[in-house]
Amino acid sequence: MKFTAGQIAGILEGEVHGNPEIAVHKLAKIEEGEEGSLTFLANPKYTSFIYKTKASVTIVNKSFVPEQDLDTTLIKVEDAYKSFSKLLEYYNQVKNNKVGIEEPVFKSESATYGTDVYIGAFAYLGNNVSLGDNVKIYPNVYLGDNVTIGNNVTIFAGAKVYSETVIGNNCVVNSGSVLGADGFGFAPNENGEFAKVPQTGNVILEDNVDIGAGTTIDRATLGSTILRKGVKLDNQIQIAHNVEIGEHTVIAAQTGIAGSTKIGKHCMIGGQVGIVGHIVIGDNVKIQAQSGIGRNVKDNEVLQGSPALNYGDYNKSYVHFKNLPRIISRIDTLEKKD
Numbered sequence: 001m002k003f004t005a006g007q008i009a010g011i012l013e014g015e016v017h018g019n020p021e022i023a024v025h026k027l028a029k030i031e032e033g034e035e036g037s038l039t040f041l042a043n044p045k046y047t048s049f050i051y052k053t054k055a056s057v058t059i060v061n062k063s064f065v066p067e068q069d070l071d072t073t074l075i076k077v078e079d080a081y082k083s084f085s086k087l088l089e090y091y092n093q094v095k096n097n098k099v100g101i102e103e104p105v106f107k108s109e110s111a112t113y114g115t116d117v118y119i120g121a122f123a124y125l126g127n128n129v130s131l132g133d134n135v136k137i138y139p140n141v142y143l144g145d146n147v148t149i150g151n152n153v154t155i156f157a158g159a160k161v162y163s164e165t166v167i168g169n170n171c172v173v174n175s176g177s178v179l180g181a182d183g184f185g186f187a188p189n190e191n192g193e194f195a196k197v198p199q200t201g202n203v204i205l206e207d208n209v210d211i212g213a214g215t216t217i218d219r220a221t222l223g224s225t226i227l228r229k230g231v232k233l234d235n236q237i238q239i240a241h242n243v244e245i246g247e248h249t250v251i252a253a254q255t256g257i258a259g260s261t262k263i264g265k266h267c268m269i270g271g272q273v274g275i276v277g278h279i280v281i282g283d284n285v286k287i288q289a290q291s292g293i294g295r296n297v298k299d300n301e302v303l304q305g306s307p308a309l310n311y312g313d314y315n316k317s318y319v320h321f322k323n324l325p326r327i328i329s330r331i332d333t334l335e336k337k338d
Helices: 005-012 044-050 080-095 311-322 324-337
Strands: 015-017 037-041 057-061 073-077 178-181 186-188 194-196 202-205 216-218 224-227 302-305 308-310
Touching: 005 015, 005 057, 005 073, 005 080, 037 044, 037 080, 057 080, 073 080, 178 202, 216 224, 302 311, 308 311, 311 324
Parallel strands: 037 057, 057 073, 178 216, 202 224
Antiparallel strands: 015 073, 186 194, 302 308
C-alpha cells in the first residue's frame, strides 16, 4: 500500500512541509528510515536523527523548527506520537480489511453471518454458529457448534473456539489461542484412579477483550468462565475453569490462574504470576512479575514475592535477604565473643 504525504496529512489533519506528492509504502524507526518509509519524531532525544534519516516522510510536532537542512518531507501535527499511533491503527484497519469467503471452507447449513465478513481458507464453522458484521475469521480457525460472535471481531489463523463460546463486540483472538477446552476436572476413585468430571459450561468474552497468542481459556464445569469488558490478556496465559476476570484488568504473559478464582476490575498482573484456585482478588490490585498468590487479596493492594507480600514489606525484607550472609557472619562473631 502506498500513501502520499498529502494523503497522510489529510488523515492526521496535519500540515505538509516539503513535497506533498512523495509516496511511502512502509513504516520505520527514525534512526533506520530509508527511502519510501514513514517515520516520526516525538522524543527530543532522537532529534539528531532527523537530520540523518533517509525516510521520505517524517511526522513531527508543530513546535519543531529544524536547525539544519532536511532530506525528509515533514508533516506537522499537534502531537507526533499520538498521530503516529493513529496512523498505525488506520494502517492495520486497511491491511486487515479483508472481505469474502475463500475456498475451501466448511460452513454448516445452520451457520449464519452478517455483512462484510471474511472467512479464510480451511476455516470450520459448526452447527448454529452465528457471526456478526465485519467479522474476520482467518485461515484454519475452528468454530465449534453454537459459537456466537458479535460485531467487529477478528480471530487470527489457527485459533480454536470450542462449542457454546460467546464472544462480544470488538474482540481480538490471536493465533494459537484455545477458548473453551475442557477444564482440568478429575476426581479420585476408591482405586486411586482419576475419573474425568464432565465440563458442561462455556466461555464468555464480553466486549473489547483481547486474547494473546497461545493463550488458553477453559470452559466452566457448570456456568461460565467469564472475561468482562475491556480485559487484555498477553500471550501464553492459562485461565482455568470458572475463573472470572473483572473489567479492564490486564495480565502479562505466562501467568496461570487456577479454577474458580475471581479477579476484580482494573487489576494489573505481571508475567509468570501464579494464582491458586477458589480465592477472590479485589479491584485495582497490582501484582509484580513471578509472584505467587495463595490468599484472598483486598482492593488496592500491591504485592510481590512468592508467597506474595505487600510490595513495600517485600522490598524491605529483600534488603535483609541480600545481606543475610554478612548478618550471619556478624552473629557468629558475636557468639564467639560471648
